[in-house]
Amino acid sequence: MDSGLPSGRRVHIAPLGYERDRVVEPVRIEAADVVYLLVDDPNRTDAEHGDVDADADWSSPDDENVPWAAATAYQRAVREELDSLCEARGVPVDVHNVYDVMGVTTTIAAAHDDDQVFVNISSGTNVAAVGAAIACMTTAALPYSVEPESYGHDVEAEPLSRGVAGIDRVPDYPIEAPTREQVHIMGYLYEQTVENPYTLNKRSLIQRANDYGLPFLANYSTESRQSEYRRLDAAIIDPLVEKGYVRLEPAGKRKNVVLTDTGVSVYRAFQHKADAA
Missing domain, CATH: 3.40.50.10770 (Hypothetical protein VC1899 like domain (Restriction endonuclease-like))
Incomplete structure (x- = not known):
């Protein structure tokens, strides 16, 4: 090893x-x-x-x-x-x-x-x-992985276990981890829409990114508002929607950004990346 x-x-x-x-x-x-x-x-x-x-x-x-x-x-x-x-x-x-x-x-x-x-x-x-x-x-x-020399009994003579207590589906999880910026936004969605009864749209996420100086916007601070939306989509929204971590829900002329159940689990698994920022 x-x-x-x-x-x-x-x-x-x-x-x-x-x-x-x-x-x-x-x-x-x-x-x-x-x-x-x-x-x-x-x-x-x-x-x-x-x-x-x-x-x-x-x-x-x-x-x-x-x-x-x-x-x-x-x-x-x-x-x-x-x-x-x-x-x-x-x-x-x-x-x-x-x-x-x-x-x-x-x-x-x-x-x-x-x-x-x-x-x-x-x-x-x-x-x-x-x-x-x-x-x-x-x-x-x-x-x-560690291969044992032997088992508690002869597995060639009888099965290792008996019966079925339940069958649990293992989630189909993509290998690529979310970026630190994506985890930060997922954490903001979690705090505001899961722990609290609020809704967030793309404009709210852009404001959050500007407040915290997230690189995908901070490095292009002189660009137009429309450019901010494009960069939010490219760096955050599109990848997270594709992976099934967030979804967009129509709300009048805007769309709210919603953290899915899978997104909640993935955020909890990788929240240390945002905490280390």
């Missing part, structure tokens, strides 16, 4: 499923300096998706904002064993939500942009693997 990246701390991110060796051994073999365990939190809300508390107390499992009481004994043992190998940090996440896993992973990777970041895509649920893999496609983080 030689990355070829510049020197820096070796940071591992691993969704915690019902595994031990597939989490611990890569950390041991690769001499990781820091490992983030993405621990399932059944009480995590949609509004928390993508969030990572940068000021969390990771000095011990008891101090972390992670529901360790709901974990199995061997899952808690994984966290304690990792403490003996490197700096271990438990992070809450909904391991059954692609966007939450993706958002948490990209947020952690962004916080370690001077380090070498590796992501274990084989240690959690299948949905977590998809979210983690997509996060690697949109960042400089490098994914890796």
Whole structure:
């Protein structure tokens, strides 16, 4: 797993499923300096998706904002064993939500942009693997998969699992991440139209862009108002409409810009890009 990246701390991110060796051994073999365990939190809300508390107390499992009481004994043992190998940090996440896993992973990777970041895509649920893999496609983080020597029983003699508790559709997510400017505008739409009962049109978005000096307008401040609309469409509206993140709704002579449900999820996953601006 030689990355070829510049020197820096070796940071591992691993969704915690019902595994031990597939989490611990890569950390041991690769001499990781820091490992983030993405621990399932059944009480995590949609509004928390993508969030990572940068000021969390990771000095011990008891101090972390992670529901360790709901974990199995061997899952808690994984966290304690990792403490003996490197700096271990438990992070809450909904391991059954692609966007939450993706958002948490990209947020952690962004916080370690001077380090070498590796992501274990084989240690959690299948949905977590998809979210983690997509996060690697949109960042400089490098994914890796761990093939076990054996399973808990002979999979050639009987299936690995039984029955079907439910079938969840995995979202069809484009690999290209939104730009920082697009995330900023999506955040403004989220604050004003999702958290509050307001509507926004293109003129409102142009005003916002001017107030915050977004480059797609700030670099062309002497142009006409019509040029501002063209640049808003080219840099923000058209790409987000094409990806299904926003839609335009007629409102008299104007059109309101509406954040779609997918747009809300994507904003939560990439809001760290706007926060870092």
